Amino acid sequence: MMKTMKKISLWTMSLLTLLFVAGCAEQQQQQTTAETTTEAPAPVALEGEWQAIDFRDTLERTFLYTYKDAYTRLKVTEAFEDVSPTLTIEGTKVTYTYTVDMNKYFEFFAETHKDVAKDKAEAAKVVAAVAQKNFKKSQDLSGTYNDETYIFKGKQEGGVLDTNAKTIVFPDVPNLFGILPLYISSTEVPITYHYEVNGDILTMTAEKVYKENGIHLVYQMKFKKVQK
DSSP: OHHHHHHHHHHHHHHHHHHHHHHHHHHHHHHHHHHHTOOOOOOOOSSEEEEEESHHHHHHHHHHHHOSSHHHHHHHHHHHTTOOOEEEEETTEEEEEEEEEOHHHHHHHHHHOTTTOSSHHHHHHHHHHHHHHHHHTOSSEEEEEETTTTEEEEEEEEEEEETTTTEEEESSOOEETTTEESSSOSSSOSEEEEEEEETTEEEEEEEEEETTTTEEEEEEEEEEEOOO
């Protein structure tokens, strides 16, 4: 009789333990499922202003292909790391604006181009002359330049938004001061960016593939919606 009761007791304990473990596993699975099915934040409206974020990452990606030596990449990146462009969307019209302090770049230019500029002041004149010529080539590029503070406020119009194709097309490559394109080249135009919106973050991506060697270049800019 005692042996029978012990067997029943052990069997009952085993069953309860099995049910407890199964219950914990099911609860954990439900929790995991709930976590993995969490919805992404709803995208905000495209209309309005978007401020660039992680712009140094954009510069590093761009200059990695533009400059061969690490020192130049570092110095040029540092010269523009405080720039924070704005993307303004009105209907299908897209405008790209930015303010840039050219002081550090002019200093670096004078350091590395002593044959054409003995100091920062001369470097400023040389670079500004090149920029002026480039701006005259396009009706969509404009800006105001203070030749005493070396502050430039640039504006690029003509961007077109296509919500069906999820693209933003610019007739000119977005640039800094008309001399530093944020792409492999300033001549491959128009440039098409494919975009996606995740919550209040808009990511624009332009790509370049060289079929002869399989190199795939990716140029990306991220913007955060300005809440007003």
